[in-house]
Amino acid sequence: MILYAIIICFSLVFSLFLVSRTKAMCIVYGFHDIPEERKVHTQKVPTMGGLAIFIAVWCTVLLVDVSGIVILENIVYKILAVSLGFFLVGIVDDVKGISAKTKFLVQLISGAVFFSWNRNNLPVIYNNIIITNLMLTVAAMFLFAVIINSMNFIDGLDGLCGGVSLIFSIVLAFYAVLTGKTYLVFIMLSLIGSLIGFLVFNFYPAKIFMGDTGSLFLGSMFSMVIMLLSYHMIESWYAYIALFTYPIMDLVLAVLRRTIAKKPLFAPDKNHIHHILMGSRTNQSAVVIFIYLINIVFAAFSILMYLFPSIIVFVSYAVFLIAIFWYSLYKMLKNYRSKDNAFGK
Secondary structure (H helix, E strand, O other): OHHHHHHHHHHHHHHHHHHHHHHHHHHHHOOEEOOOOOOOOOOOEEOOOHHHHHHHHHHHHHHHHHOOOOOOOOHHHHHHHHHHHHHHHHHHHHHOOOOHHHHHHHHHHHHHHHHHHHOOOOOEEEOOEEEOHHHHHHHHHHHHHHHHHHHHHOOOOOOHHHHHHHHHHHHHHHHHHHHOOHHHHHHHHHHHHHHHHHHHHHOOOOOOOOHHHHHHHHHHHHHHHHHHHHHHHHHHHHHHHHHOHHHHHHHHHHHHHHHHOOOOOOOOOOOOHHHHHHOOOOOHHHHHHHHHHHHHHHHHHHHHHHHOOOHHHHHHHHHHHHHHHHHHHHHHHHHHOOOOOOOOO
16 A cells, blocks of 8 residues: 555656646647637646646656566556547647548547457356457547547546546455456556646646647547456446546437437537536536535445445446436526527537
């Protein structure tokens, strides 16, 4: 436990220093998130905070490796390579912009490539169903697309994506401990420390945003960790769905309302769940903390599903999920009827 605390502290210190430096760099070179009608902030805010998160995480992980404290497995460098790819795509997107279709294609290819690096060339048997590597490759592509896009969608309020990601990282670190995947434990601990450091600057009022550099990196990390943990928790796949229910639900609702409105699936709007909860309120902190609590409840359901799966747990989860889903759907459809709120016009 002492070693765990040391790793978190190292990553936290790295993050605090790097976020402050990234913020200064963005101010000098003019990398800002510009206010617009569908966004909540009203002033230019430095972006690309994901740069600091990425470097803090991997500096800590590699320091642990070279110091000899823990000899990490070769798979760590594959995780680094894929996350680096998304990190670079995020930087280009933040600086110049990349089309949503291009990013979606990168997600699909990355999911297939990462699975091909780690497949065991043996079919998986689950509940007497034979799942081939081809089926698993498609599942990996779908996993990357869903998790990465859902993380990108919830990055809309100060401290929201960073705080929710912190909750996910803690639970995934717990699962890594249970499955004995030491290298994943240290990666997630490093991510926990870096996110805490970032939130010091990102919580309302935000002094810097993570940008697509951060959300794409985080989404790719979560996708890969889930995939690797699934080799040992395939029978508890529903625990991951429960954990990521909030961002997945937001993604599903976005696809649903854009389909109804006959808009492109990646068309920006201001009807995400955080927009609904924000409404005309001016206190972002209260809304963000409320969403944290929602995700903590889903995280608790995830852990209960894994440790103590029972009908009571699943029914309680379903009731909680349906309540939030239908409230959000009702408010979104109500806003859709108003031309002022439908798609940020």
